[in-house]
Amino acid sequence: MKVAVLSGKGGTGKTFVSVNLAVTAKESIYIDCDVEEPNGRLFLKPKNIKKEEVFTLLPQFLGEKCIGCRKCVDFCRFNALGFIKNIPLVFSEVCHSCGGCAIVCPSGAISETKRPIGVVEDGFYKSVRVITGELNVGETSGVPVIRTALDRTPINENITVIDCPPGSACTVMESVEIADYCVLVAEATAFGLHNFQMVYELVSLLQKPCGVVINKADGSYSHLESFCKERNIPVFCRIPYKENLAQIGAKAGIAVEEDGEMKEQFSELLGKIKREVEK
Template sequence: MRIAVLSGKGGTGKTFVSVNLAVTAKNAVYIDCDVEEPNGRLFFKPQNIKEDEVHTLLPRLFEEKCIGCRKCVDLCRFNALSLIKNKPIVFQEVCHSCGACSLVCPTGAIYEVERPIGVVESGFYGTVQVVTGILNVGEASGVPVIRNALKAENAEKKTMIIDCPPGSACTVMESVQTADYCVLVVEATAFGLHNFKMVYELVTLLKKPCGIVINKGDHVYAQLESFCKENNIPVLCRIPYKEKLARIGARAGIACEEDEETGEQFLALLEKIKGEVEK
């Protein structure tokens, strides 16, 4: 079972939910796809870490073979190539490594070299395998790192928890492609509802079943409740705002292990998700 945990914006409690779900599931893989700001590892503090570098392919030029035909420049839909003095120049910051330029070159003047863009770390917290994608600072797209992180699934693990990037961009789409179920974490505020609607639209377009977890859900926000009712979105869990949870989080503790009530709540949440997947 693959569970993707999403939120419309940062700071809603997405990683809090992801980490506690993985620990509750016990025999699980936690994959942090929030590659620009991966912080699940701060809570797990994984041991026996292995690190694999992630590369993309960048076009290079055999200048003696280039005839300045500009076919590669005209084909590139990302404008990553420009012809200067009859020779193509590559802007690596916007290159998507699609390989089209090397395919269209009539003289074989373009070849590709590996360029490191990030790493994938894999370690363990007890029986939980902790996989973390980390994008190098300044890189434009984290999609290749996410793809490599998702390949780290351990077939022996029964449950995969995918901690997605916030928002609804390409990196989020990549993170949820193989998910069986999406958990959308939302705050019961006007801003929270606005951003939740965008990520809900995304999972709907991808035809992924979903439910919501309302974090800091001590009060009822009528507009959110109404939207969920109108769209038949199940409210899986309401996590209250408690000083004890805030203190546990501030020192990077895992709430379901330190607070009995929270542990029971996440156990019930996991069972609800299993029930939704089996429908």
């Protein structure tokens, strides 16, 4: 069973919910797909880490074979190629590694080389396997790193928790694609609701079943709850806005291991998700 945890707004508690779900499930896999700012490993502190570098492809020109037809330059929709003084130029940060230039080249003057863009770490915290994708600073897209991280998931595992990036664009879609179920973490604030609506639209578009965890719930903002009610979106649990939880979080502690109430709430949450998936 693969569960994607996403939120739209940053800082609402995707990593908090993902980490605690994975720890609650015990025999589980936690995958951090928030490759621009992976923080799950700060809580889980995995050991015996194996690293794999992630590459993207970049065209390489064999100058003597180039006949100067410019078909590659005209083909590149990302405008990553130039042709100056009969020499092809490649702009590596602009290239999207589609490989089209090598295909359209009539003289076989283009081959592809690898360029590193990030790393996937794979380790363990107790019986939780912790996989972390990390994108190098300044890179255009985290999608290849996310794909590599997700490819490490064996089939038929007990539970895989996918900690998604914020927002509702490409990297989120990539992370959600393989999920059986989506847990939407939302903050009961105007900001939280606005971004929640955006991710809700995304998971509806992808036809993924979903349920909601309201984090930092202090009951002062009711619009989120009414939005869920109107659309029949199940609200699984409300995590209270409490000082001791903030303290545990601030020092990168795991709430279900330090707080009895959280332990209970998360095993209940896991049970609800399992039942929803089996439906």
